[in-house]
Amino acid sequence: MRRILAVLLENEPGSLSRIVGLFSQRAFNIESLTVAPTEDQSLSRITIATRGDDKVLEQIVKQVNKLIDVIKITDLTERSHVERELLLIKVLAMNDKSRTEVKRITDIFRGSIVDIGKQVYTIELTGDAEKLNAFVNTLANETEIIESVRSGCVGIARGEKALRL
Amino acid sequence: MTKKQFTGAQMVVKALAALDVKYIFGYPGGTVLDIYDALFQQTEVEHILVRHEQAATHMADGFARATGEVGVVLATSGPGATNCITGIATAYMDSIPMVVLSGQVPSTLIGDDAFQETDIVGCSRPIVKHSFNCRVVEEIPNIIAKAFYIASTGRPGPVVIELPKDLLMPTSMGEFHIETDVKMRSYNPSIKGHHKQIKKAVKAIYEAKKLVVYAGGGIIIANASELLTELVEKLDAPITNTLMGLGGISGTHKNYIGMLGMHGSVEANKTMANADLILALGARFDDRVTNNVKKFCPDAKIIHVDIDPTSISKTINAHIPVVGLLDVVLQQLLDELTATDFKPNKEERANWWQEVNQWREINRVSYVQEGDQIKPQRVIEAMYKITQGEAYVCSDVGQHQMFAAQYYPFAKPRQWINSGGLGTMGFGLPAAMGVKLAFPESHVICITGDGSIQMNIQELSTCLQYNLPVVIISLNNRSLGMVRQWQDMVYGGRHSSSYMESLPDFVKLAESYGHVGMQINHLDELEDKLNEAFTIKNRLVFVDVLVDEKEHVYPMQIRLGAIDDMWIKKGVKA
Incomplete structure (x- = not known):
């Protein structure tokens, strides 16, 4: 089962490598991992998408929590939450037909074209993983994908619940 | 300024x-x-x-x-x-x-x-x-x-x-500025057990008919052996220690049923297998204890007390987890038992002890001394007798380690020093040196073998420099005994690279480092010569004991079996 974990930890050198190392050392799966400092520069927040049954997930949460740098960890998938991922994708747009079609698909998915080259469009789209997959598949049927990059998901709990000090 | x-x-x-x-x-x-x-x-x-x-x-x-x-x-x-x-x-x-x-x-x-x-x-x-x-x-x-x-x-x-x-x-x-009173926002180890979990644990203890206490190295680390003894006596339950937990309760205590696990006693493993409640204290259900986890103690409810939440329900699911420092949690359990005026049900306990004592009679751990070749177990027994069970015993890794664990009942915590988790050959001698430095007046033994001792033998030089007169007792079987045992039992007797065909003369080697070297080759001289080794107080003595190279460590769990599926000697199942 897919889970999304949010981790609040000290923004220290090496703290990310401890998390990544732990996952490989204990043979836990990482689907995606994103990290950045929070508004409080002394803290970093990591979002990890992983897979595992309840027993594995319990171990992951406990093992991550055991790391000295980690302040808090929560499983966002336990409750209702908002989950987003950013996609930047560069596609071939050589003639009027393909430009029109790419623009139309982008509008339908509420993405935006952020750069135009002589023969390419670069599109930005945010959403959950499913929406991004659908967008990429639709584009692939219409034109050639030159390259794409995805941020991995970030997530936050709905309502009053918060991950903070 | x-x-x-x-x-x-x-x-x-x-x-x-x-x-x-x-x-x-x-x-x-x-x-x-x-x-x-x-x-x-x-x-x-x-x-x-x-x-x-x-x-x-x-x-x-x-x-x-x-x-x-x-x-x-x-x-x-x-x-x-x-x-x-x-x-x-x-x-x-x-x-x-x-x-x-x-x-x-x-x-x-x-x-x-x-x-x-x-x-x-x-x-x-x-x-x-x-x-x-x-x-x-x-x-x-x-x-x-x-x-x-x-x-x-x-x-x-x-x-x-x-x-x-x-x-x-x-x-x-x-x-220079130092803050020795450290506080960290990201690290606050929990100390007290949750009171609801303590109540649940005590309730389970009241309901149990066949209770066993399974105590590990956490007891030693938390300095909780007195509380453990008090608890065991209050519960009148059988208690088994892990390899890391030896000395957590006296090895001669009437409720003690020996070490459990791969080379544990039959009664310890049988008691675990038949228990309806396991009170696990500072132990981690290591694979060398459980044997096949799928067959592990099917009828038992498990209370697991540990300071580290990751140890709980990692390999074996705990029904009642309690996270906290062991000394604190043991006191909480004792207080709750006292507050509810706990007395073990006499009839139920008597029945349970009757079962346990039956297993005790099968065989605790035993060997047969035949002929003149010294059995390694005999050396440990002699060592126990001479030091009156009061020595620090620092072990290397292999058969000698298991023999020491089985045949030297430790009276106190911290007396038994061994690399249980990693199983590091070469650990024994330097560890013994560290102990001797801390307790120069005590007997400090390094129990080792001809394989392990050579992994850090250069430290004999350090011993001379800092005057660390430990007693090295090497159970020399001219082979890597534990490897050989597995080859005998599992690999059709093919002794691939388990021989040490070019051993040094350990007596001369010890002497060349400035110490006393001694060899024991005959059964009848074993006790006298060992005694002599322990009377030499101010010099390191290296005792090279030539033991029977064919001896195996028994009992031994049968691979992939339940915790109590064991060989008690060659070809004989418990």
Whole structure:
């Protein structure tokens, strides 16, 4: 089962490598991992998408929590939450037909074209993983994908619940 | 007026002194020469020069296990640091408080593949509780204080500190300030057990008809053996110890049913298998205990008390988890039992003990001494008799380790020092040296074999330099006994690389290092000669005992079976 974990930890050198190392050392799966400092520069927040049954997930949460740098960890998938991922994708747009079609698909998915080259469009789209997959598949049927990059998901709990000090 | 300025090297030594460190174990080299220079100019911290950095870590480890204090290691960058890896892993697996100070090339050279540069923080990451890089000279004292705090609290473990050379030299000076009362927002080990869980545990104890206490190394670490004994007596339950937990309750206590697990006693494993409630205290259901987890104690409810939540329900699901310091939780359990006026149900207990005693009669652990060839078990028994069960026994890894665990009933905690988790050959001698340093008046034995002793034999030289007269008892079977045993039992008797066909003359070897060497080859001289070895107080004695090379360790769990599926001797199942 897919889970999304949010981790609040000290923004220290090496703290990310401890998390990544732990996952490989204990043979836990990482689907995606994103990290950045929070508004409080002394803290970093990591979002990890992983897979595992309840027993594995319990171990992951406990093992991550055991790391000295980690302040808090929560499983966002336990409750209702908002989950987003950013996609930047560069596609071939050589003639009027393909430009029109790419623009139309982008509008339908509420993405935006952020750069135009002589023969390419670069599109930005945010959403959950499913929406991004659908967008990429639709584009692939219409034109050639030159390259794409995805941020991995970030997530936050709905309502009053918060991950903070 | 400006405050007095210190180099980083001086700060390191001042910080260690402020933390009451008496000994550090290490080996000098380029990047830590400033620390050695600072050590030379003071008297508070004594440095013990080993012959190989691995031995420094084991020595610090033995010192820590025997005293409960943090063991401190100092090594230079590169090979000095990487030589510490095995010792760090050993301490990590057995939850031993240790701080390893490692040199590093100057900050400006880090990442350049400079001479003797290794990313020791990266190398050691999976086997440390935590690690630190120092970037500013003034940080050094508080980083050391934090390292000690982390190493010694919660579930203890090793902490590595990397010190770049430029921070240690007179080129960067700073004021010395140390905060020994450490507080960290990201690290607060839980102390008390949750009161609801305590109540649940006590309720389960009331309902149990067949209760067994399964106590591990956590009891030793938490100094909780008196409370454990009190609890066992109150419950009138049988108790078994893990390899790491030996001495947690006296090995001669009437409720004690021996060690459990792979080479545990039949009664311990049978009692576990038939229990309806297992009270697990500071133990982690290691694979050397459980055997096949799918067949593990099917009828038992499990209360699992541990300071480390990751140990709970990792391999075996706990019905009632309790996270907390063992001494605190044991007191909570005792208080709750007293408050509810607990008395064991006499009839139920009598029935349970009757079953347990039946298993006791099958066979505790036994061997047959036939002929003149000395059985290794006999040596341990003689050793027990002569030292009246009061020696510190520091073991290497192999058959001798299991024989010592089986035939030397430990009266007290911290008397039995062995590498249980990692199983590090070469651990015994340096660990014994660390113990002897802490307790010079006590008998300190290194029980070893012809394989293990050669993995750190160079430390005989250190023993002479610092006058550490440990008694080395080597059960010499001219082979790697445990490997050979497995080859006999599992690999069709094909002794692939388990012979040691070019053994040195250990007596002459000991003598060449300036010690007393002694060989015992006949059964009738065993006790007299061992006795003689223990009467020599001020010199190290190396006793090379030639034992029966064919002897196997029994009982032994049958692979992939349940906890109590065991061979009690060749071809005989329990």
